[in-house]
Amino acid sequence: MIQKRNSFLAPALLVFILLVTWEIAARFIAIAFILPSPTQVAMKLWELKAILFFVHLPATLLVILTGLLLSIIFGIGIAIWMNGSKIAEKAFYPIIISSQTIPIIALAPIFVLWFGYSLWSKVAVTLLITFFPITVNTYDGLRSSRQEIKELLLTMGASKRDIFFKLQVPSALPHFYSGLKVAVTLSVIGAAIAEWLGAQAGLGFFSRRMMNQFDGAGVFAPIVLLSLVGIALFLMVIALEKITLKWRKTK
Amino acid sequence: METSTEPNVLDNVSFHVNAGEFISIIGPSGSGKSTLFKLITGLEQPTSGEILLNGQHDHNRLGRVGYMPQQDLLMPWRTILKNAALPLELKGVAKNNAHQRVLELLEEFGLKGVEHKYPRDLSGGMKQRVSFLRAVLSGSNILLLDEPFSALDAITRMNMQAWLLEKWEKWKTTILFITHDVEEALFLSDSVFVLSETPVQHLEKINVPLGRPRDFHMIHQPEIIKLKEQLIEQLRWRVTP
Numbered sequence: 001m002i003q004k005r006n007s008f009l010a011p012a013l014l015v016f017i018l019l020v021t022w023e024i025a026a027r028f029i030a031i032a033f034i035l036p037s038p039t040q041v042a043m044k045l046w047e048l049k050a051i052l053f054f055v056h057l058p059a060t061l062l063v064i065l066t067g068l069l070l071s072i073i074f075g076i077g078i079a080i081w082m083n084g085s086k087i088a089e090k091a092f093y094p095i096i097i098s099s100q101t102i103p104i105i106a107l108a109p110i111f112v113l114w115f116g117y118s119l120w121s122k123v124a125v126t127l128l129i130t131f132f133p134i135t136v137n138t139y140d141g142l143r144s145s146r147q148e149i150k151e152l153l154l155t156m157g158a159s160k161r162d163i164f165f166k167l168q169v170p171s172a173l174p175h176f177y178s179g180l181k182v183a184v185t186l187s188v189i190g191a192a193i194a195e196w197l198g199a200q201a202g203l204g205f206f207s208r209r210m211m212n213q214f215d216g217a218g219v220f221a222p223i224v225l226l227s228l229v230g231i232a233l234f235l236m237v238i239a240l241e242k243i244t245l246k247w248r249k250t251k
Numbered sequence: 252m253e254t255s256t257e258p259n260v261l262d263n264v265s266f267h268v269n270a271g272e273f274i275s276i277i278g279p280s281g282s283g284k285s286t287l288f289k290l291i292t293g294l295e296q297p298t299s300g301e302i303l304l305n306g307q308h309d310h311n312r313l314g315r316v317g318y319m320p321q322q323d324l325l326m327p328w329r330t331i332l333k334n335a336a337l338p339l340e341l342k343g344v345a346k347n348n349a350h351q352r353v354l355e356l357l358e359e360f361g362l363k364g365v366e367h368k369y370p371r372d373l374s375g376g377m378k379q380r381v382s383f384l385r386a387v388l389s390g391s392n393i394l395l396l397d398e399p400f401s402a403l404d405a406i407t408r409m410n411m412q413a414w415l416l417e418k419w420e421k422w423k424t425t426i427l428f429i430t431h432d433v434e435e436a437l438f439l440s441d442s443v444f445v446l447s448e449t450p451v452q453h454l455e456k457i458n459v460p461l462g463r464p465r466d467f468h469m470i471h472q473p474e475i476i477k478l479k480e481q482l483i484e485q486l487r488w489r490v491t492p
Contacts, residue, residue, distance in 0.1 A: 149324050155292040156338045156389055157314020166337075170328045247328045247369045 036216035041224060044217035052206070057225060059201040063119065063191040064229065067126025071183060074127070075134030076176070083142040083168070100132050105193055112198035122194035122202070129190035133182040141175025142168045174248065177241045184233035188226050203229075264454050265300075266444060268427065270392070273419055275428045275436035278446030279486055284429050287446075288395055291427070292318050304393065314342075317389035317424075321398045323378040325370040331357075331381055332366035338389040352388065360384045361414070376407040383415070387422075396428045400435070409467065412439060416465055433482045437461075438470050445485065457482070 019038050026037035036044070045052070078096070082089040108125050115121035145168045153163055195204025203222035210218030242249070264287075268274050278284050289295040290302060293312030301308050304315055317338075325334045332353055333340075339349035357363050360380045370378055379399055386394055400408045416439060419426055430436050436443045437459055445455040457478070461469050469475065 146324070148320060148322065149326065151294055152318065152320055152324050153337075153341070154294060154313055155316065155318040156341050158341050162341055166340075167326070170326065173328075245328070247330075247371070 033214040033216040036220055040217040041220040044215075045221040045224060048218070048221060052203070052222060052225060056201055056203045056206045056222060057229075059199075059205075060191050060195065060203045060226070061229065063122040063126055063194065063202065064187045064233070066119065067123045067190060068130060068183065068187050070123065071127050071130040071134055071187075072180070075131045075179070075183075076138055078131075079135050079138035079142060079172075082139050096132065096135055099128065104128050104190070105197075108194055108197045111194070117198055117200050121198060122191060125194035126187050126190035130183040130187045133179040133186070134176070135179075137175045137179025137182075138172055141172030144175060145171035174241075174245060177237060177245070180237050181234060184237055185230050187233070188230040192223075192226055264446075266454050266456065268425060270305075270425055271423045272442070273416075273426045273428065273440045274442055274444060275430055275440040276444045276446060277430060277433065277436050277482070277486070279431075283446060285397070288318070288397055288427075288429065291395060292316050314389070315391060315393075317386035317391040317394040319382050319386040319394065319396045319399050321401060323370070323375075323382040325378055325381055325385075327370055330367050330369055331362065331373070334370065335381055335384045335388060337385060342390070353384070356384060356388070359418075374407075375403050376411055379403065379411060380414075383418075387424075391424075393425045393427070396426060398429050398431065401430070401432070408435075413467070415439070420464060433479050433486070434470060437475055437479055437482075438465060438467070443482070445482065 023037045023039060026032075026035045026040070029035050032040060078088075078092055082092055104125060107128070108121075111121040111124045115124065149167055150163055153167060158166070191202070192204035192207075195202035196208050199205040203226050207219050207222040210222075264283075276284060276287065286295070290297055291304075291312070293315065296310070302312065304312060309315065325331075326337075329337070332350055335353045335357075336346075336349040339352065340346070344352075354366060357366060360383070362377060362380055362384070365373060365377065370381070373381070383396075383399065386396070400411050403411060412435060428436070428439060440459055442459060443457045445457065459478075460474055461472075470479075
């Protein structure tokens with residue numbers, strides 16, 4: 001019990017110290033448009049709550065969730081395909097790896113050219129940045145199933161389909177969640193970058209607009225929200241993982 | 252009987268097992284024990300020779316023999332109930348019927364009340380019993396047990412051996428039991444097959460001069476001790492050329 005309280009206390013204390021240091025430093029420097037203090041950011045958040053929560057947050061959430069959904073569909077699809085066919089693996093794997101060496105930020109303006117300021121230019125960036133961890137983890141997970149269990153299933157007369165659904169999918173699930181955890185945090189970054197570069201709404205877009213107006217606190221307020229969205233998504237994946245992988249729970 | 256892998260692991264090996272017999276196969280590692288099992292279960296096909304199950308030649312033997320592997324190989328994400336019901340599930344038995352059949356047998360296997368637990372909550376001996384139950388539920392009259400007790404501690408192992416004999420005497424299934432433990436082989440089986448190493452392949456059949464039912468004192472009879480020493484000598488000689 002004491003241990004548990006301590007494990008919560010330590011990070012809380014650290015964050016508190018950091019915030020206090022920041023506050024003092026900001027007040028000392030006293031140039032709000034370069035370094036706003038945490039209290040100024042909090043006040044700004046309160047002041048802009050209507051427009052942030054009802055206009056820009058929903059716009060960003062739409063980008064994140066659409067991007068993630070497509071990413072999961074494509075990622076799992078390609079992982080299954082690569083797992084099932086040696087040719088598909090040989091064809092896709094190098095492309096998937098090299099796609100990660102492309103600076104996606106540099107590509108974002110091109111997506112704006114292609115898709116305009118629509119939802120899809122931003123979804124494309126989010127998709128490109130999140131499908132990698134999902135695909136690679138799911139693929140590794142599908143291949144992680146034990147050969148001995150596969151042979152045992154075969155001696156029971158199992159079909160290819162049985163082996164896929166009863167062995168490979170359950171084996172892949174923990175790996176898929178690992179990939180998804182990385183993906184959800186990246187999705188926030190992807191959406192923010194895309195909005196920063198070309199959008200008419202969204203937290204990234206709003207942050208940039210405040211930048212142009214030299215409103216330091218206004219730049220930080222949507223960033224705080226973006227960070228909270230990332231944390232919330234991460235916690236949701238953990239909750240989902242706990243529900244679906246009950247067997248994995250440690251004593 | 253040969254395998255497709257080079258060099259031929261099993262060559263000129265021929266044997267016959269009667270229905271309801273308890274047979275142990277003993278041999279040094281690398282003597283082709285696992286190959287033999289892969290052939291019988293149908294995971295591999297012989298390059299020459301044939302395998303008859305219940306007097307019939309069948310190219311596709313998968314699903315015909317109940318196989319209990321060395322490690323329990325329970326699926327960690329399935330409860331005990333669902334692990335044991337796996338062969339029934341694969342044969343297309345309705346879920347309720349399958350679970351009903353498992354539940355009926357759990358008590359007999361000393362597993363009452365653990366049906367909703369996961370494998371990680373069970374001891375090694377219990378996991379092996381679940382694995383055995385799973386093999387039995389494959390519905391086959393031939394069971395292949397591949398060193399099933401080799402990972403258990405001595406006491407658990409003795410209990411499991413006695414328990415296995417009890418079950419076998421009740422059900423009268425044919426059991427093929429791979430082991431490298433001479434004493435275990437003698438205590439359990441009607442006959443022991445000794446696999447000789449390459450290059451001269453042959454399978455020697457040794458009848459165990461013990462009646463049924465067995466108990467642990469029997470293996471201390473002079474002729475059994477003599478047989479045991481003779482077997483150990485034979486195996487040792489083969490391991491160190």
